[in-house]
Amino acid sequence: MLTIRRFRVLAESYGADLQRWPQRSRAAAERLLTVSAQARRVFSEARILDAAILEASTQNQVSPAEQCAALERLKSAVAIRLATSNAQRPNPSVFGWMPRWFREVATPRRFKLASGVCAVLVAGLVIGSLYTGAPATRSVLTFLQPDPLQLFEDLG
Amino acid sequence: MASSAAGDRRAFGELVSRHGSFALRVACKVVSDTSIAEEIVQEAMVRAWEQSTHFEPSRARFSTWLYRIVMNMCLDHRRRIRPAAMPEGFEPVDPTSSVQDKLELDERDSALARAMKALPASQRAAMALVYEEGMSGAEAASIMGVSAKAVERHLARARTSLRESLRARYS
Numbered sequence: 001m002l003t004i005r006r007f008r009v010l011a012e013s014y015g016a017d018l019q020r021w022p023q024r025s026r027a028a029a030e031r032l033l034t035v036s037a038q039a040r041r042v043f044s045e046a047r048i049l050d051a052a053i054l055e056a057s058t059q060n061q062v063s064p065a066e067q068c069a070a071l072e073r074l075k076s077a078v079a080i081r082l083a084t085s086n087a088q089r090p091n092p093s094v095f096g097w098m099p100r101w102f103r104e105v106a107t108p109r110r111f112k113l114a115s116g117v118c119a120v121l122v123a124g125l126v127i128g129s130l131y132t133g134a135p136a137t138r139s140v141l142t143f144l145q146p147d148p149l150q151l152f153e154d155l156g
Numbered sequence: 157m158a159s160s161a162a163g164d165r166r167a168f169g170e171l172v173s174r175h176g177s178f179a180l181r182v183a184c185k186v187v188s189d190t191s192i193a194e195e196i197v198q199e200a201m202v203r204a205w206e207q208s209t210h211f212e213p214s215r216a217r218f219s220t221w222l223y224r225i226v227m228n229m230c231l232d233h234r235r236r237i238r239p240a241a242m243p244e245g246f247e248p249v250d251p252t253s254s255v256q257d258k259l260e261l262d263e264r265d266s267a268l269a270r271a272m273k274a275l276p277a278s279q280r281a282a283m284a285l286v287y288e289e290g291m292s293g294a295e296a297a298s299i300m301g302v303s304a305k306a307v308e309r310h311l312a313r314a315r316t317s318l319r320e321s322l323r324a325r326y327s
Contacts, residue, residue: 013308013311020287022292022294022304049318052322053268053272056269056271075172077194079165079169
């Protein structure tokens with residue numbers, strides 16, 4: 001529901017061109033314009049200022065030829081700057097050798113998060129092994145290296 | 157962009173060709189001086205080249221990232237210089253004459269153009285992106301690095317200033 005108050009705020013920001021308005025408000029604004037004389041008045045006031053701004057904007061505009069010339073100047077100036085020592089070649093990323101999909105997934109933030117989780121896990125293992133002492137170590141070793149097969153024990 | 161990040165100058169040259177016009181146009185609107193705008197965009201492009209390895213495509217489009225660099229440099233420039241004086245009033249003219257009507261309109265447009273140049277940089281930037289480049293408030297917000305609400309406020313303040321300057325002239 002678009003109130004007349006909100007309608008006025010939007011008109012005073014975006015003017016009388018609904019294409020500039022936030023998309024979610026456009027349909028409601030059109031409905032309000034059909035039913036509210038106040039909304040229409042606000043809109044027509046905004047339209048007058050829009051027209052003045054448009055006219056004034058054209059005075060500030062640079063001609064297309066001048067725009068093209070400016071772009072050419074920019075391209076050559078940037079090319080010269082890149083060729084000189086002032087503009088250093090980008091440092092290749094530490095992860096530059098990795099596949100692109102991995103680099104996109106492994107953003108620095110995620111990398112830091114994963115490093116933090118790994119550090120906590122390692123710290124947990126170290127602290128755990130210190131506090132549980134030899135039996136724990138033995139149990140870990142037992143888990144990693146089960147008892148040797150006793151195939152011939154019964155024969156003895 | 158990936159090629160540019162890997163140090164391919166020719167690939168970066170393509171990006172300059174593709175995005176240079178927009179960057180120059182918006183910079184001109186914000187700083188109101190073509191030669192300064194060109195210097196700023198040139199510097200922004202070099203900075204984008206130097207920082208291209210830090211660009212993350214998963215977080216933003218390249219154009220948004222580049223335009224934000226341009227916009228920040230324009231705003232920094234405008235903050236450093238003193239704002240231009242507001243335009244002065246005009247001599248009263250006879251409204252019955254059509255030639256004088258035309259002159260009056262021209263005067264009004266010139267005055268409004270000067271008033272637009274005198275707006276704070278952030279308001280000029282919002283107006284250039286939304287009114288002249290046809291961007292949505294959200295798109296303008298991502299380039300300016302502010303919220304859509306902030307863009308809305310900049311636009312509203314800019315319009316209020318322009319309306320007041322017109323009203324003061326004709327009152």
